[in-house]
Structures are given as structure tokens and as C-alpha cells.
Amino acid sequence: MILEGLVTTVDESGAMHLAPMGPIVDRPDFQSLRFRPYETSQTGGHLRRTKQGVFHLSDNVELFARSAIGLPVATSSTPAESVTGFVLVSCVRAFEFEVDSIDTSRERHELTARVVKVHHRAEWIGFNRAKHAVLEAAILATRFHLLPADEIDREFDRLRTIVGKTAGPTEEHAFALLDDARRRR
Numbered sequence: 063m064i065l066e067g068l069v070t071t072v073d074e075s076g077a078m079h080l081a082p083m084g085p086i087v088d089r090p091d092f093q094s095l096r097f098r099p100y101e102t103s104q105t106g107g108h109l110r111r112t113k114q115g116v117f118h119l120s121d122n123v124e125l126f127a128r129s130a131i132g133l134p135v136a137t138s139s140t141p142a143e144s145v146t147g148f149v150l151v152s153c154v155r156a157f158e159f160e161v162d163s164i165d166t167s168r169e170r171h172e173l174t175a176r177v178v179k180v181h182h183r184a185e186w187i188g189f190n191r192a193k194h195a196v197l198e199a200a201i202l203a204t205r206f207h208l209l210p211a212d213e214i215d216r217e218f219d220r221l222r223t224i225v226g227k228t229a230g231p232t233e234e235h236a237f238a239l240l241d242d243a244r245r246r247r
């Protein structure tokens with residue numbers, strides 16, 4: 063199963079780098095994560111260099127939206143405990159991991175990681191359609207350059223209706239950021 067989350071890695075200057083990623087997870091134990099970053103992904107580059115990172119399950123969709131479109135993200139983190147890295151405060155669970163194997167033979171690299179420490183930070187609040195709609199819009203936003211404009215506009219119209227019916231202020235704001243990025247693309 064693929065779970066969409068947020069990965070923190072450490073860049074060349076030692077600073078935190080944040081990106082949304084959807085690794086394949088083994089369930090129910092979450093002992094391993096299989097990341098599939100594109101060749102161009104900075105996160106993939108950091109993981110190949112440091113072989114460490116932290117994967118987060120979070121319902122803070124503004125973090126997904128901002129990091130998907132490269133807007134500054136001012137979010138608190140604490141130092142990771144078993145790897146060199148950063149654990150986001152705004153998450154439900156965080157998984158510190160070490161990369162055991164790297165396959166760069168395909169366009170989508172494959173990095174298999176072993177979870178070395180789990181943090182339980184909050185309860186899952188439940189399903190909210192607007193949160194899922196923002197997540198879909200964030201994924202589309204990372205593909206603006208690949209997809210036909212009319213297809214993106216149609217999909218945003220559909221997602222906007224869901225956000226209009228079910229969002230709280232955070233989801234409305236996150237969707238508005240993505241919608242602005244769509245208009246400017």
C-alpha cells in the first residue's frame with residue numbers, strides 16, 4: 063500500500079528539507095518503507111547521500127500544499143533521535159529510517175528503508191473529504207508541467223466543490239494556495 067506523507071531530509075548545508083512523498087509501506091508493522099523518488103527529486107538526492115530521513119503521516123494539508131509548490135514552510139521540528147534529521151511537530155506519526163538499498167536503474171529510483179524509531183505524536187482525527195481533496199490538488203500541482211491545462215482545470219473544479227462543502231479554514235487556505243499556483247502556471 064502507498065501512504066502519502068512528508069519526508070524530511072538534511073540538505074548539503076545541514077538544514078531541513080521537506081517534501082511530500084508516497085512510499086510503499088509494509089503493513090501492519092511499518093518496518094520498511096520503499097521510496098520511489100524521480101531522478102530529479104532533491105529528496106532522492108539527499109537520501110542517496112545521507113541514507114537517513116524521517117517519514118511523517120500528517121493531516122496538516124497546508125504542509126503538503128506549501129511543500130508541493132515550493133512555498134516557504136515555517137513549521138516546528140525536533141531533532142531526530144536515532145538518525146541525523148528532523149521530526150515535524152505537526153504529525154500523527156513519524157518514522158525515522160535508514161536506507162538499506164538503492165536502485166537507480168529506472169527513471170523512478172527505488173530506495174528501501176528500515177524504520178529505526180517511531181514517534182506517536184497525535185491521534186488521527188478521522189476522514190475529511192476536503193483534506194483528501196487538497197492532497198489530490200497538491201499531487202496535481204507537482205504535475206502542472208506534465209498534464210494538459212484543461213484536464214487540470216476540470217479536476218480543480220471538482221476538488222473545489224468538495225473543499226467548499228467540507229473544509230475548515232486550514233483546508234480552505236491550503237486549497238487557495240494551490241489554486242493560485244494553478245492560475246499562475
Ligand SMILES: Cc1cc2nc3c(=O)[nH]c(=O)nc-3n(C[C@H](O)[C@H](O)[C@H](O)COP(=O)(O)O)c2cc1C
Nearest residue numbers: 066081082083084098099100103104105200201204
Ligand atoms: C502527496 C504527494 C505524494 C508524492 N509522492 C511522490 C513520490 O513518491 N515520488 C516523487 O518523486 N514525487 C512525489 N511527489 C512529488 C514531489 O513531492 C514533488 O515532485 C516535489 O517537488 C519533490 O520535491 P524535492 O525535489 O524537494 O524532493 C508527491 C507529491 C505529493 C503532493
